[in-house]
Amino acid sequence: MDFSTIKKTVGIFVLSMVAVSGFAQDIIARQAPSDKRLKDIRNVKLNNTAAISADLNNPAANIYTDWTDNLRSCTGAVPANYKIDLRGFCMPTTNRKINSNFGPRWGRQHEGMDVKVYIGDTIRAAFDGKVRICKYNGGGYGYYIVIRHPNGLETLYGHLSKQIVKKDQVVRAGEPIGLGGNTGRSNGSHLHFETRVLGQPIDPALMFDFVHQDVVSDYFVLQNGISKGNSVQSASTISTGSAQGNNRTARK
Ligand SMILES: [Zn+2]
Numbered sequence: 001m002d003f004s005t006i007k008k009t010v011g012i013f014v015l016s017m018v019a020v021s022g023f024a025q026d027i028i029a030r031q032a033p034s035d036k037r038l039k040d041i042r043n044v045k046l047n048n049t050a051a052i053s054a055d056l057n058n059p060a061a062n063i064y065t066d067w068t069d070n071l072r073s074c075t076g077a078v079p080a081n082y083k084i085d086l087r088g089f090c091m092p093t094t095n096r097k098i099n100s101n102f103g104p105r106w107g108r109q110h111e112g113m114d115v116k117v118y119i120g121d122t123i124r125a126a127f128d129g130k131v132r133i134c135k136y137n138g139g140g141y142g143y144y145i146v147i148r149h150p151n152g153l154e155t156l157y158g159h160l161s162k163q164i165v166k167k168d169q170v171v172r173a174g175e176p177i178g179l180g181g182n183t184g185r186s187n188g189s190h191l192h193f194e195t196r197v198l199g200q201p202i203d204p205a206l207m208f209d210f211v212h213q214d215v216v217s218d219y220f221v222l223q224n225g226i227s228k229g230n231s232v233q234s235a236s237t238i239s240t241g242s243a244q245g246n247n248r249t250a251r252k
Contacts, residue, residue, distance in 0.1 A: 088127055096213065098114065113205060119182060123160060
């Protein structure tokens with residue numbers, strides 16, 4: 001190897017290191033600022049590691065009997081007054097702009113909410129959990145991920161440009177799971193975010209307040225349980241935790 005070849009090789013190596021560290025800095029920059037409450041919760045969890053790993057390997061086994069990679073395969077009635085613990089959450093994105101809400105849209109049901117994100121933005125797991133689905137659906141969600149959480153919720157993240165977790169992987173709240181994108185049936189980059197219990201979609205806005213980057217309350221209670229065919233948007237079947245002894249003031 002003559003001197004100029006060595007010089008070239010070193011040059012290419014240095015350039016690639018700069019590129020990698022630039023990317024890493026970008027990821028780190030997007031992670032800041034960190035959520036103080038999340039850190040507190042993580043500290044508590046260190047004392048409980050054994051119980052939590054059992055829970056994460058088979059999350060919410062009290063209501064789910066199956067573990068498939070079919071989105072709608074989870075069915076069954078939710079127990080009455082099923083209480084979902086929202087503490088330990090992490091907002092999936094730091095973006096606050098809502099492009100579209102849950103509910104009827106263009107003659108069909110929009111089963112989640114759309115939050116503006118840019119291609120490459122870090123998308124994070126909303127709670128500790130286990131990845132149930134990591135797939136591509138060209139006519140719908142694009143690259144998407146479904147995570148089942150010990151609190152009984154499943155969260156779905158759609159239109160990603162990249163998935164950075166794998167099926168059956170255990171993840172922690174706040175862990176990066178993918179990058180924002182515009183894949184599938186999507187017009188402009190955004191995160192399509194769904195919250196489900198036993199396959200039944202529930203309006204994420206009843207639990208997650210993207211504008212204030214917070215949960216609506218510490219607990220969310222499905223008062224009469226839900227099953228296929230019931231309206232899950234009705235106030236009579238859903239209540240936020242404030243009436244059930246929740247000690248935090250719900251944000252409006
Ligand atoms: Zn959507």
